[in-house]
Amino acid sequence: MRNIFLSSLFFLLFFLVSCNDAVLPKPKAYLSLEYPKKEYKTLELERPYSFEIEKNTKIINDKNNWLKIKYPNLKASIDITYRPIENNLQELLVEAEKLVFKHAVKADEIKPKDFVNPKKRVFGSLYEITGNAASHLQFHITDSTNHFIKGSLYFYAKPNYDSILPAVAYIKEDILHLIETLDWK
Incomplete structure (x- = not known):
C-alpha cells in the first residue's frame, strides 16, 4: 500500500514539475507559393511593336495585332490590344482610363504610375487596382x-484579392519588364 502511495506521489510531482512551459496555440500557416525563376524572351510574332515576355507564358495570337499572354499555372492572362493612332490619341486615352475606373x-484603391522614356518614345501609365475587382493591373503605352497599346491582367477565378496578391505581384514584374x-517598329 505504501509503495502505491509513494509511486502515485512521485508521478504527481513529476507531472507538476515537468509542465513549466506555457501552452501556446500554433501559429496560422502561410500559403507557400513557389514561382519559376524569371527568364525572358523576345516576342516572336510580327507586330508594330516588340517586347520581352516571360518564357513560361503561352502566347495566343489574335487579329488586329492583339494578343493574349497566358499564365497557365496561375490561371491568368494579360490581354493586349493594339490600336493605331489616327488623330484620336485623346479618345484612346479617355477610353483606356474609363476601362480602369469601371473597377x-x-x-479599394486605384494607384497610377506613369512611365516616360523619351529616348525610346514610350509613354504610358500602369494602374494597380486593389480590392476584389475583375482586373488588378491595367496599363496603356503609346509613342503619342x-x-x-492597352493591357489588362485577368484571373480565371472569382476575384479574392488577398488570395491572388502574390500572383499579381509576380505578374506585375513581367508587365514592368514588358x-x-x-x-516600336
Missing part, C-alpha cells in the same frame, strides 16, 4: 504619334 465600384523593353 472603382469594387476597388502612331501606336497605342514596358521597359518595348520597342
